[in-house]
Amino acid sequence: MTTVDATTRSPLVVACLRITDLHPEVDLLTGAVTRDGLGVGLSPADAAALEHALRIAEAWTGRVVVVAAGPRYIVPVLREVVALGAAVVRIPYGDDASDHGQAAELAGDEHGLARAVAAALIPFGTPDLVVCGDHSVDRGTGAMPAFLAHELGAAQALGLVALTAERAGQTSGPTLIAERRLDAGWRERLRVPIPAVCSVEGAGVRLRRAPLSGALAAGSAVIASAPATTTTTHGTDGGADSWADNQSGSVHIGATRAFEPRTRVRPAPDSADPRIRLLALTGALVAHDPPTVIGPVGAAEAADALIGFLVRHGYLDGPPTPPAPPTPPAPIDPGDR
Amino acid sequence: MSEPGSVNETTGAADGSLPLGGDTTPTGALRWRGISFEERMAGVDFRVGARAHITVDSDVCRSCTTRGCVTACPANLFAPTSDGGILFNYEECFECGTCYMVCNSEGAITWTYPDGGHGVVFHHG
Amino acid sequence: MTEPSAFDAVVVGAGPAGSAAALALARAGRSVVMVERGPFAGSKNVYGGVVYGRVLDDIIPTWWNEVPVERWVVRRSTMMMTEDQSLAIDYRSHAWGVAPYNGMTTVRSHFDSWLAGQATEAGAQLVTSTVATGLVRDSAGRVIGIRTDRDGAELRAPVVIACDGVNSLLAKEAGLLPRAEASHYTLGVKEVLDLPAEAINERFGVRGHEGVDIEILGCTRGIPGGGFLYTNAETVSVGVVVSLPHLAEAKVRPEELIADLKAHPSIAPYLRGSHLREYAAHLVPEGGYDTMPTLAADGMMVAGDAAAMTLAAGLWLEGVNFAIGSGYAAGRAADRAIAVGDCSARGLASYRADLENQFVLADHKRLRKAPALVLSERVQQRYPGLLCDLAEGMFTVTNPTPKAGGLRVTRAAAAKHGVKLRELAVDTIRGMRIFG
Numbered sequence: 001m002t003t004v005d006a007t008t009r010s011p012l013v014v015a016c017l018r019i020t021d022l023h024p025e026v027d028l029l030t031g032a033v034t035r036d037g038l039g040v041g042l043s044p045a046d047a048a049a050l051e052h053a054l055r056i057a058e059a060w061t062g063r064v065v066v067v068a069a070g071p072r073y074i075v076p077v078l079r080e081v082v083a084l085g086a087a088v089v090r091i092p093y094g095d096d097a098s099d100h101g102q103a104a105e106l107a108g109d110e111h112g113l114a115r116a117v118a119a120a121l122i123p124f125g126t127p128d129l130v131v132c133g134d135h136s137v138d139r140g141t142g143a144m145p146a147f148l149a150h151e152l153g154a155a156q157a158l159g160l161v162a163l164t165a166e167r168a169g170q171t172s173g174p175t176l177i178a179e180r181r182l183d184a185g186w187r188e189r190l191r192v193p194i195p196a197v198c199s200v201e202g203a204g205v206r207l208r209r210a211p212l213s214g215a216l217a218a219g220s221a222v223i224a225s226a227p228a229t230t231t232t233t234h235g236t237d238g239g240a241d242s243w244a245d246n247q248s249g250s251v252h253i254g255a256t257r258a259f260e261p262r263t264r265v266r267p268a269p270d271s272a273d274p275r276i277r278l279l280a281l282t283g284a285l286v287a288h289d290p291p292t293v294i295g296p297v298g299a300a301e302a303a304d305a306l307i308g309f310l311v312r313h314g315y316l317d318g319p320p321t322p323p324a325p326p327t328p329p330a331p332i333d334p335g336d337r
Numbered sequence: 338m339s340e341p342g343s344v345n346e347t348t349g350a351a352d353g354s355l356p357l358g359g360d361t362t363p364t365g366a367l368r369w370r371g372i373s374f375e376e377r378m379a380g381v382d383f384r385v386g387a388r389a390h391i392t393v394d395s396d397v398c399r400s401c402t403t404r405g406c407v408t409a410c411p412a413n414l415f416a417p418t419s420d421g422g423i424l425f426n427y428e429e430c431f432e433c434g435t436c437y438m439v440c441n442s443e444g445a446i447t448w449t450y451p452d453g454g455h456g457v458v459f460h461h462g
Numbered sequence: 463m464t465e466p467s468a469f470d471a472v473v474v475g476a477g478p479a480g481s482a483a484a485l486a487l488a489r490a491g492r493s494v495v496m497v498e499r500g501p502f503a504g505s506k507n508v509y510g511g512v513v514y515g516r517v518l519d520d521i522i523p524t525w526w527n528e529v530p531v532e533r534w535v536v537r538r539s540t541m542m543m544t545e546d547q548s549l550a551i552d553y554r555s556h557a558w559g560v561a562p563y564n565g566m567t568t569v570r571s572h573f574d575s576w577l578a579g580q581a582t583e584a585g586a587q588l589v590t591s592t593v594a595t596g597l598v599r600d601s602a603g604r605v606i607g608i609r610t611d612r613d614g615a616e617l618r619a620p621v622v623i624a625c626d627g628v629n630s631l632l633a634k635e636a637g638l639l640p641r642a643e644a645s646h647y648t649l650g651v652k653e654v655l656d657l658p659a660e661a662i663n664e665r666f667g668v669r670g671h672e673g674v675d676i677e678i679l680g681c682t683r684g685i686p687g688g689g690f691l692y693t694n695a696e697t698v699s700v701g702v703v704v705s706l707p708h709l710a711e712a713k714v715r716p717e718e719l720i721a722d723l724k725a726h727p728s729i730a731p732y733l734r735g736s737h738l739r740e741y742a743a744h745l746v747p748e749g750g751y752d753t754m755p756t757l758a759a760d761g762m763m764v765a766g767d768a769a770a771m772t773l774a775a776g777l778w779l780e781g782v783n784f785a786i787g788s789g790y791a792a793g794r795a796a797d798r799a800i801a802v803g804d805c806s807a808r809g810l811a812s813y814r815a816d817l818e819n820q821f822v823l824a825d826h827k828r829l830r831k832a833p834a835l836v837l838s839e840r841v842q843q844r845y846p847g848l849l850c851d852l853a854e855g856m857f858t859v860t861n862p863t864p865k866a867g868g869l870r871v872t873r874a875a876a877a878k879h880g881v882k883l884r885e886l887a888v889d890t891i892r893g894m895r896i897f898g
């Protein structure tokens with residue numbers, strides 16, 4: 001087991017979740033959106049973030065703290081989180097109907113939210129890793145994790161599809177291995193130093209369910225609220241500054257190289273008549289295969305049929321080989337903090 | 338009464354407003370009947386689980402003559418296929434139990450509840 | 463009781479029956495856990511829309527001050543219709559609009575959560591998002607707990623109360639419910655439509671928190687069943703309830719029946735300009751008294767819809783009150799059985815005795831023949847038309863032709879609908895015996 005720090009304190013993994021009503025009701029006449037909390041839940045990305053946090057904390061034998069900003073109706077979801085063995089803290093906003101305007105404001109003010117999250121985490125210690133969903137479902141931009149990384153002076157890697165703990169080598173401290181999508185089915189693999197803020201897509205992992213004992217115990221758990229902070233002010237006296245004194249957490253990106261798929265060269269049609277050449281290029285008068293309907297078959301067969309089609313028509317070369325990334329873009333080195 | 342087939346599901350105001358009774362023709366030929374089935378289901382909160390809680394054995398259905406499930410399932414989840422079977426999707430299911438009740442072919446439907454916390458959530462039940 | 467049990471009782475389902483059972487046990491100082499498969503109490507539950515509150519008087523005094531209510535029903539209308547006619551009996555009571563009230567419209571996500579909250583406040587535990595997947599029995603076959611779909615331990619208790627609703631997989635597993643017959647069940651489909659409060663008040667002739675409840679016969683294309691229209695605060699619920707086997711045979715889709723009803727000239731004006739907010743479906747056990755399962759086995763009881771306790775006889779569609787009544791009685795019987803250390807079927811027998819003495823089984827017994835009459839072909843397919851024609855004959859002004867006499871109108875209407883006067887008399891007498 002890896003010790004994350006030189007000290008003996010147990011590593012702290014935070015999942016920062018946007019828990020919201022995923023099924024708001026929209027008045028068709030006025031466009032007014034009502035969130036009554038009945039549809040409250042975790043978005044796929046946030047569920048994946050929580051699962052990643054739990055797995056990495058297991059690998060590090062660390063603690064998990066979940067922080068979420070939201071109105072009182074998110075408490076049942078936080079209870080489910082407690083059942084999974086995490087500590088939770090809620091940053092209250094939008095508790096009263098009168099606050100809804102403020103809630104909307106905070107949702108739009110990602111920097112303010114990041115400050116509030118950083119402040120709420122102070123009692124738990126310095127996070128070694130914060131995992132977020134890639135963007136909130138209610139019109140989030142996905143920028144909050146970046147602001148949070150800035151507040152915490154941590155490295156950042158956003159929009160990931162995979163995130164695993166790497167065992168520490170003899171020389172280096174523990175790090176994370178992250179993967180992110182590129183064009184054409186390629187992925188880049190990043191090595192992320194800690195502390196870090198990572199945001200993940202809702203893909204690859206599925207949130208585990210809490211055991212019965214956890215669910216029973218969570219029923220009576222008290223869900224702590226973070227004391228109200230200057231959540232909506234833009235002041236520079238954010239609580240975070242006091243404990244993360246190193247503000248040079250901006251990410252350094254090493255040499256990267258764009259991935260450019262090969263172009264396919266087609267010989268020019270062989271004719272003197274431009275019209276004929278045009279017809280040959282567009283294929284306007286050539287008989288086409290009728291569309292192939294792939295009936296109700298299993299997913300694997302359907303995928304084979306689709307790939308077969310693409311290969312037959314020259315869009316793919318032969319059976320695809322899994323893209324081993326030998327010279328894909330050089331791993332981005334988020335650099336030292 | 339109009340035939341189900343004559344239902345004009347796509348015309349009409351986008352706001353889904355209903356006409357007064359007056360525009361029913363005496364033969365009921367083209368009566369405006371509100372919204373499409375997709376739109377009907379779009380307002381319902383489904384928290385789809387990973388496991389299909391209901392499965393239908395299409396091979397058993399091939400020899401079924403009643404096809405009660407096709408008309409009775411309120412979520413319209415039983416689609417007859419051209420080869421005489423049934424194509425079933427579990428995702429937008431009300432978990433009501435109609436299908437297994439009306440089906441009289443042993444073994445055609447295996448029916449369970451979705452895993453806890455998944456499936457339909459009624460806000461205005 | 464040799465096994466140490468984690469709880470005194472396990473209640474499956476946090477619907478009205480389950481919450482009432484847990485409330486009774488918690489008040490008696492028993493440790494009780496409710497297991498609910500939905501993410502919150504009420505999330506899986508659908509009904510027409512009216513809860514009759516009298517049953518709550520004894521359980522939660524002045525419940526009306528805290529219950530989440532949409533509107534208090536002050537007007538109740540029973541409507542018979544044909545494709546283009548309708549005849550309604552309309553009753554309105556001022557007394558229904560003031561405490562202690564008669565019935566209220568409410569939404570299950572609110573009402574069931576409120577009732578479950580009463581139980582947890584009294585000390586019951588509620589575990590949501592958890593399915594009870596089966597019974598645990600000891601070597602003698604007695605029920606000693608349940609299995610759940612969560613990892614880890616089973617839940618053990620000397621008594622399991624199955625309040626798991628109309629499909630009760632537990633009652634079936636325990637062998638208490640004879641093979642479910644489709645003909646004893648109806649499918650309810652319902653649309654909740656947005657309508658501004660002012661529009662509701664104006665169109666239904668009510669104000670403030672007053673509401674209306676309309677039950678409809680003859681709107682289901684001859685499929686045995688009925689329809690309903692209820693007013694909530696800013697929505698209305700409209701739907702039909704139809705016999706399962708007949709629906710399957712009729713080759714009519716359920717949403718088509720709602721569309722028919724909404725387009726009916728007597729209903730459409732109420733709904734003009736409304737928008738669909740939610741479409742929902744649920745089964746109703748309509749078989750009544752004669753189709754109820756055995757209510758208790760060793761270590762187990764069944765209450766509410768799981769025990770087919772909905773009273774659904776045309777003019778009535780009541781289940782929540784019966785669920786609460788039976789659930790509370792089951793909880794109290796469990797407490798008594800635990801106290802004397804006998805949770806066998808014998809020890810739990812006081813449950814049934816208790817129900818026989820209250821409205822729960824007394825009403826069901828009195829109305830045991832009602833489902834058959836109300837769902838009969840004559841009542842469903844001929845009487846609505848007959849009565850509408852009768853009214854038409856009486857009310858249509860035909861002068862200068864002299865008015866036809868009452869008997870002549872009746873004869874003519876009966877003949878047109880293929881009803882013999884004798885049959886009419888028989889059904890009237892039968893109805894008076896059942897409902898009177």
Ligand SMILES: Cc1cc2nc3c(=O)[nH]c(=O)nc-3n(C[C@H](O)[C@H](O)[C@H](O)COP(=O)(O)OP(=O)(O)OC[C@H]3O[C@@H](n4cnc5c(N)ncnc54)[C@H](O)[C@@H]3O)c2cc1C
Pocket residue numbers: 450474475476477478479480497498499500503504505506507508509510511512513514592593594595625626627628631649650651652703744745746765766767768771772779780781782783785
């Ligand atoms: C269309 C329609 C209209 C109706 N109209 C009215 C009306 O106007 N007035 C009225 O009083 N009644 C009405 N009823 C009847 C009423 O809804 C029911 O009688 C009542 O809900 C029964 O309560 P219950 O607690 O027994 O069951 P339910 O309310 O069905 O509750 C059962 C609970 O158990 C849970 N559950 C089931 N299985 C499991 C499991 N294995 N593990 C864990 N949890 C489980 C369910 O999620 C649910 O919460 C209507 C019913 C329908 C369908």
Ligand code: SF4
Pocket residue numbers: 393397398401402403404405406407415423439440441442445446
């Ligand atoms: S599910 Fe049952 S009723 Fe439906 S087609 Fe198959 S066998 Fe027939």
Ligand code: SF4
Pocket residue numbers: 391409410411412413414429430431432433434435436437
């Ligand atoms: S349970 Fe109800 S909604 Fe689901 S498939 Fe069966 S009939 Fe359709």
